[in-house]
Structure formats: C-alpha cells, structure tokens
Amino acid sequence: MLSKKCKYAIHALIYLAERKDKGPVHIQEIADKQHIPKKFLEGILLELRNAKVLHSKKGKGGGYYLHKRPEDVSLVEVIRLMDGAIAMLPCVSLNYYEKCEECRDEKTCGIRDAFVDVRDETLRILSRSTLAQILKRQKELK
Amino acid sequence: MLSKKCKYAIHALIYLAERKDKGPVHIQEIADKQHIPKKFLEGILLELRNAKVLHSKKGKGGGYYLHKRPEDVSLVEVIRLMDGAIAMLPCVSLNYYEKCEECRDEKTCGIRDAFVDVRDETLRILSRSTLAQILKRQKELK
DNA sequence: ATAAAATCTATAGAATTTATAGACTATAAG
DNA sequence: CTTATAGTCTATAAATTCTATAGATTTTAT
Numbered sequence: 309m310l311s312k313k314c315k316y317a318i319h320a321l322i323y324l325a326e327r328k329d330k331g332p333v334h335i336q337e338i339a340d341k342q343h344i345p346k347k348f349l350e351g352i353l354l355e356l357r358n359a360k361v362l363h364s365k366k367g368k369g370g371g372y373y374l375h376k377r378p379e380d381v382s383l384v385e386v387i388r389l390m391d392g393a394i395a396m397l398p399c400v401s402l403n404y405y406e407k408c409e410e411c412r413d414e415k416t417c418g419i420r421d422a423f424v425d426v427r428d429e430t431l432r433i434l435s436r437s438t439l440a441q442i443l444k445r446q447k448e449l450k
Numbered sequence: 451m452l453s454k455k456c457k458y459a460i461h462a463l464i465y466l467a468e469r470k471d472k473g474p475v476h477i478q479e480i481a482d483k484q485h486i487p488k489k490f491l492e493g494i495l496l497e498l499r500n501a502k503v504l505h506s507k508k509g510k511g512g513g514y515y516l517h518k519r520p521e522d523v524s525l526v527e528v529i530r531l532m533d534g535a536i537a538m539l540p541c542v543s544l545n546y547y548e549k550c551e552e553c554r555d556e557k558t559c560g561i562r563d564a565f566v567d568v569r570d571e572t573l574r575i576l577s578r579s580t581l582a583q584i585l586k587r588q589k590e591l592k
Numbered sequence: 593a594t595a596a597a598a599t600c601t602a603t604a605g606a607a608t609t610t611a612t613a614g615a616c617t618a619t620a621a622g
Numbered sequence: 623c624t625t626a627t628a629g630t631c632t633a634t635a636a637a638t639t640c641t642a643t644a645g646a647t648t649t650t651a652t
Binding site for chain 2: 309310312315316318319322342343383392393395396397398408409410415416417418419421422425426429430433434437441442443444445446449450
Binding site for chain 4: 332334335336350353354357364365366367368369370371372
C-alpha cells in the first residue's frame with residue numbers, strides 16, 4: 309500500500325500540474341485545497357524539490373511550481389521518492405536492492421521469478437502514468 | 451514490500467509442501483530449519499490453519515501439514531491472509547476495498563486507472579504462482 | 593499418568609509513519 | 623532598509639504497525 313505521504317505527494321503534484329505557468333503556489337494553498345497537514349506537506353515538497361521535480365521561490369510571492377514537464381513526471385518516480393522500492397521483495401528491487409535474509413540462496417530461490425514479473429509489469433504501467441496522462445484522464449472523466 | 455510475517459509464511463508453506471504426505475511437522479522443526487522465531491511462527495501457522503490452508507494435529511506426534519493441495523495454494527492467497535490487500539490503493543482493492551480519504555471523487559479520479567491495471571497484472575502473476583509451481587521451479591534451478 | 597505439542601491470551605519492544613513546533617533564511621515591495 | 627511573506631531546517635512527539643516473547647491451557651499418543 310502507498311503511504312499517506314506518497315498519496316499526498318501525488319495529489320500535490322497534480323494540483324501543481326493543473327496550475328503550471330500560473331506562477332508559484334503557496335504551501336498553504338496546496339495544503340488547504342488537498343487537505344494535507346501543512347507541516348507534513350512542507351517536508352514532502354522539499355523532497356520533491358531536492359529531486360528536481362519541483363522548484364521553489366522564497367519570500368513574498370514565492371511558492372512551489374513544477375520544474376519537470378508534466379509528461380516527464382511518472383508515478384514510478386514519485387513512489388520511489390516517497391516510499392522507496394516498487395518491488396514486493398528487496399532482493400528483486402532494481403533501485404533499492406537488498407539481500408533477503410530469509411532466502412538461503414538467491415540463485416535457486418523459486419519465489420523470486422514471480423516477483424520479478426510483478427515488478428516489471430508494475431514498472432511498465434506506472435511509467436506510462438505521468439502527471440500529463442493523469443490530467444488528461446481526469447478531463448475525459450468529467 | 452511484503453512483511454516478514456508474510457515471507458515467513460511463504461517459506462513455512464514451501465517447507466510443508468516439500469514434506470507433504472510425511473505426516474505432521476512440528477512448529478519447532480519449521481522454526482529451526484527456516485530460521486523463524488518459534489512464537490511468531492505459531493501465530494502465522496494458526497492463521498493459515500483458520501484459513502483452511504493447513505491442518506494441525508495436537509498432542510504427541512502432532513504438528514502442522516498442508517490441507518489444500520500445493521497447486522491450490524497461490525501467493526495471492528498467502529499475501530492476502532498475511533498482509534491484506536494486493537492493491538496499492540485501498541480504493542482499488544477487490545478484497546479490502548476502502549474509500550480513499552484523499553480522493554474527492556472516485557468517478558473522476560485520474561489516478562485509479564493505473565492502479566487498477568497494476569492490481570490486475572499483479573493478481574494474474576501471483577495467482578499462477580502456487581506452492582506446486584514454486585517447488586517445480588526450485589528443482590529446475592538446482 | 594505423563595510427556596509432547598498445538599492453542600490461546602496478553603503484552604512488550606522496536607520500527608516506521610504521521611504530524612507538529614519553532615527558529616532561521618531569503619525575497620519582494622513599499 | 624524595514625516589514626511581512628513564504629520557504630528551509632532541525633528536532634521531537636504522537637500514533638500506528640510490525641516483530642517478538644511469555645506463560646497458562648488444552649489435546650492426544652503412549
């Protein structure tokens with residue numbers, strides 16, 4: 309399951325994607341509109357900024373705005389930043405690999421295959437799901 | 451990520467699948483061989499028994515053994531029993547559905563689609579991964 | 593009767609997630 | 623050049639979930 313942090317991040321990003329080219333948006337505004345605790349959101353936006361997904365402007369008239377293009381921000385990227393690995397087992401993760409304590413031998417482990425497949429399918433689907441794609445879909449549904 | 455509980459369960463089940471038709475196996479033996487804390491394993495096996503995946507026999511000469519056939523126990527079932535939903539969002543779960551607090555309106559939510567797809571692919575892959583299938587794969591790899 | 597082994601209830605410890613507080617820094621605007 | 627605004631940073635608290643353990647009870651084979 310995605311953490312709240314991750315869901316908050318996704319909603320905040322969609323909000324910012326809808327308002328791109330309209331200048332910086334205050335944390336407070338995002339927090340209010342998306343019902344996210346402001347201080348919690350602060351940390352989230354900061355991480356997204358450090359990852360170059362967002363830019364920020366300090367001082368009066370400041371706020372956050374998208375740095376990358378909406379079509380270049382996928383759910384994969386957001387989930388990895390917020391929650392870490394996409395894979396269901398550490399020993400199968402591409403970006404957060406760790407040896408399984410439980411597994412005696414990775415080479416002869418009969419379990420990994422299935423989880424490799426799940427990982428690959430998940431990555432495939434979540435990579436093509438970008439902010440641009442989500443906005444488009446939202447409009448279609450209205 | 452799967453919980454330790456879930457990984458323990460999978461390993462215990464594989465161990466029992468390898469020993470099926472050889473009579474009940476003690477908790478202690480499974481715990482020793484799979485390096486699982488015995489008391490923790492107790493609870494896991496009990497849940498699997500309540501779910502009719504395992505049977506148990508009390509008293510001397512007792513222990514746990516498979517109730518279902520190895521080809522009828524899939525990773526989906528085990529994961530659902532131990533960790534709950536397969537889906538990455540509650541509002542997309544088939545067996546553990548819950549409304550998203552974050553979503554204002556499920557009908558016009560542009561995010562859900564991707565996660566429905568992920569869920570379906572994951573289910574497809576993990577359903578065909580049964581204890582029998584895993585044992586077979588293990589032998590091939592040796 | 594006795595010993596072996598699962599069952600049940602309760603709880604403790606650890607880790608992670610979620611949320612909050614307050615001081616600090618940068619910037620725009622008058 | 624002061625003031626108000628808004629992001630940044632560090633620390634910590636509260637809540638929840640995950641992992642592990644303890645001890646008493648029940649069942650069964652011998």
